[in-house]
Amino acid sequence: MAEVIPGNAVVGQSGGPTAVINQSLVGVIEAAAEHEAIQTLYGARNGVRGIIQERFLELTGLDKDLLERVAATPAAALGSTRDKPDEEYCRKILDVFAKRNVRYFFYIGGNDSADAAKIIRDLARASDYDLRVIHIPKTIDNDLRVTDHCPGYGSAAKFVISALVGDDRDNASLPGVKIDVIMGRHAGWLTASGLLARQDAGDGPHLIYVPERRVSPDQFVEDVAEVYGRIGRCLVAVSEGIEDTDGVPWGEKLATTVDRDSHGNVQLSGSGALGDRLAELVKTKVSPKLGGKTLRVRADTFGYLQRSFAGFASPVDQKEARRAGRTAVAYAMRGARDCSVAFRRRPGEKYGISCFRAKLADVARETKPLPPEYVNERGNGIHDSFRAYVAPLVGTLPATGTLG
Amino acid sequence: MAEVIPGNAVVGQSGGPTAVINQSLVGVIEAAAEHEAIQTLYGARNGVRGIIQERFLELTGLDKDLLERVAATPAAALGSTRDKPDEEYCRKILDVFAKRNVRYFFYIGGNDSADAAKIIRDLARASDYDLRVIHIPKTIDNDLRVTDHCPGYGSAAKFVISALVGDDRDNASLPGVKIDVIMGRHAGWLTASGLLARQDAGDGPHLIYVPERRVSPDQFVEDVAEVYGRIGRCLVAVSEGIEDTDGVPWGEKLATTVDRDSHGNVQLSGSGALGDRLAELVKTKVSPKLGGKTLRVRADTFGYLQRSFAGFASPVDQKEARRAGRTAVAYAMRGARDCSVAFRRRPGEKYGISCFRAKLADVARETKPLPPEYVNERGNGIHDSFRAYVAPLVGTLPATGTLG
Numbered sequence A, B: 001m002a003e004v005i006p007g008n009a010v011v012g013q014s015g016g017p018t019a020v021i022n023q024s025l026v027g028v029i030e031a032a033a034e035h036e037a038i039q040t041l042y043g044a045r046n047g048v049r050g051i052i053q054e055r056f057l058e059l060t061g062l063d064k065d066l067l068e069r070v071a072a073t074p075a076a077a078l079g080s081t082r083d084k085p086d087e088e089y090c091r092k093i094l095d096v097f098a099k100r101n102v103r104y105f106f107y108i109g110g111n112d113s114a115d116a117a118k119i120i121r122d123l124a125r126a127s128d129y130d131l132r133v134i135h136i137p138k139t140i141d142n143d144l145r146v147t148d149h150c151p152g153y154g155s156a157a158k159f160v161i162s163a164l165v166g167d168d169r170d171n172a173s174l175p176g177v178k179i180d181v182i183m184g185r186h187a188g189w190l191t192a193s194g195l196l197a198r199q200d201a202g203d204g205p206h207l208i209y210v211p212e213r214r215v216s217p218d219q220f221v222e223d224v225a226e227v228y229g230r231i232g233r234c235l236v237a238v239s240e241g242i243e244d245t246d247g248v249p250w251g252e253k254l255a256t257t258v259d260r261d262s263h264g265n266v267q268l269s270g271s272g273a274l275g276d277r278l279a280e281l282v283k284t285k286v287s288p289k290l291g292g293k294t295l296r297v298r299a300d301t302f303g304y305l306q307r308s309f310a311g312f313a314s315p316v317d318q319k320e321a322r323r324a325g326r327t328a329v330a331y332a333m334r335g336a337r338d339c340s341v342a343f344r345r346r347p348g349e350k351y352g353i354s355c356f357r358a359k360l361a362d363v364a365r366e367t368k369p370l371p372p373e374y375v376n377e378r379g380n381g382i383h384d385s386f387r388a389y390v391a392p393l394v395g396t397l398p399a400t401g402t403l404g
Helices: A021-033 A048-052 A064-071 A087-099 A111-126 A153-173 A189-197 A217-231 A273-289 A315-333 A385-394 B021-033 B047-052 B064-071 B087-099 B111-126 B153-173 B189-197 B217-231 B273-289 B315-333 B385-394
Strands: A007-013 A038-044 A056-058 A102-109 A132-137 A177-182 A207-209 A234-239 A297-301 A338-345 A353-358 B007-013 B038-044 B056-058 B102-109 B132-137 B177-182 B207-209 B234-239 B297-301 B338-345 B353-358
Touching: A007 A021, A007 A048, A021 A038, A021 A064, A021 A102, A021 A315, A038 A048, A048 A087, A087 A102, A087 A111, A102 A111, A102 A315, A111 A132, A111 A338, A132 A315, A153 A177, A153 A189, A153 A234, A153 A315, A153 A385, A177 A189, A177 A273, A189 A207, A189 A234, A189 A385, A207 A217, A217 A234, A217 A273, A234 A273, A273 A297, A297 B297, A315 A338, A315 A353, A315 A385, B007 B021, B007 B047, B021 B038, B021 B064, B021 B102, B021 B315, B038 B047, B047 B087, B047 B102, B087 B102, B087 B111, B102 B111, B102 B315, B111 B132, B111 B338, B132 B315, B153 B177, B153 B189, B153 B234, B153 B315, B153 B385, B177 B189, B177 B273, B189 B207, B189 B234, B189 B385, B207 B217, B217 B234, B217 B273, B234 B273, B273 B297, B315 B338, B315 B353, B315 B385
Parallel strands: A007 A038, A007 A102, A102 A132, A132 A338, A177 A234, A177 A297, A207 A234, B007 B038, B007 B102, B102 B132, B132 B338, B177 B234, B177 B297, B207 B234
Antiparallel strands: A038 A056, A338 A353, B038 B056, B338 B353
């Protein structure tokens, strides 16, 4: 085990915010204060960008009440960044670290952040600079490798499930076709969690589409017509990144030639674009399959609310995110040179996790898709086996009751 | 005071669902069970439509636990309807009532439902049929006349505020322009509630636009440029029904000639359309005002989640909605022939309401806009005086904390 050397520490946050990313930050702040080896803990404003610009905040002697409020606040309290630093960028980071005698770097983020952490670690080694680099996972997409799940996912899933529970009751009370577009460009973990909104037979979402399984818009039309024909309504949960059988995203496929912005460019990125296009598709293609019936069709795109809605985080997710932050400091104090904090489920019936060290290289760059065994053969639903995976992460869900 | 005559009762739900409309339903069910004059309480499926189709559910002897779960479930447990019955339609309703000896009709809905209730009441009087008709208010739009506020509004406002609190932190952590489109085609009550997301100086929403004050898209561009130029980010809350100075809705005004559906019709109703158009407007018009700076611009449309999100209702709203249902039965039992249940605030510092009877004619048809004194002169903000109106209705809001 490597020796712990005295010095300063930096903590930063990166990528799209989550409802619990500040829990991990506060975990680092709390644990760092318990170790004399960490002299001053600096918070880097806007992640790596704040480091090279030397925009730091001293995170010492903060009031405990304030820290609890910060922990409960969604989005990155230090500010975040979309910068993906290359070697040159990381060299500047290392220069700042050396200048300020920073010996510990805690970076809270996704796979890109793990990659940045790895580059910085490699440069430090090459120049014989003693630096401990610990990556703390966060992402609502739940697509990091090695770990059982990511802090941030449980809260986003709780939001999505609660939205779908309510929207399904809404759809039952005023029957029609409702399409809900859920975050996840490449990973369907969040959309798949919508399965838990189905509490009784007949509950929606009746169709769930994830990017891991390619499906044609034609099949979507058939699926909606089948469900509507059978039960007189249909609630659809679809990942924003859903692709046609040829790999082209539905959003792009369904863009008509007149779907252009004021410069004449085809518009693909509008927040409501995919939902509106699918609603249009249902109106024009599903209706004729149902004898020309006029359908009530609506679409919603859950958008940023999934990652930043306030006051509704999963308590389990909050606790685990805090623990991930504390564990990162513990690993550094126990001499870890570099790693990413990872979770595994403890064996036994009762849910619980243990933390372990994952290699940065195993977490960086690549992502982890939803395993194919969770998706049904037709690619329009999620198997019940997925419930056991998600349920403990979201905590108590709203209990509903129906009449008659 | 008119005599109470024994007979059956019907309860129905109408219009767009809310998070607490079932609280009012359960209030009626509970209170009706306490009165012998009400022999059988029938729930009409899908409001007035279920009455003429004679689709009823007996609401007697229901388990208390089930009722509590139903009360906590968003959207109309009996099903809702968009039917706006005319006199002929109402005559059919009265025939069904006479056939089934229905002497009490409780109708939970908005101003259209109050209108239907009034037509039915008038027909009953004309034919000398003894029928008590009580309207129970519900709407997230909060636009019913007479009453201080409407059951359903507090929960929708709590959702909107919590979404904006989180989204503002999101916007602060990854600075840019964020536009949130909020429900309200003609009334800005819900959008105005977003003011409460502003907990500290500098917090968003920095701009709030409501349909009660016409504003040009050009002014919107200037406003966003001013805020962004001053603080480096901007969060906008805008009602879906916002209108240009000539009364044309922004959504229509900003539709470009190429914004057409597959039939070549101009698309106005897409759920994300207004948000996407405003985002495009900011990219093309605000950026040049800031020296050509590339702006990070995003838009979200909160959509149905505002009215049906599960497990997040305002406790005050839940309690008041239940009370409105119970009070409706009490009014009928005390001999009221017809009225709408209304709330007034009790004098004194501590928030509390009293119920009173409003005339159906005063609640029907017309709506109540946000009073002009709450809107600032430029039409891009809400005065702090509005806080005292909304705060008691939404209950405890998420406490947040910021660093540095």
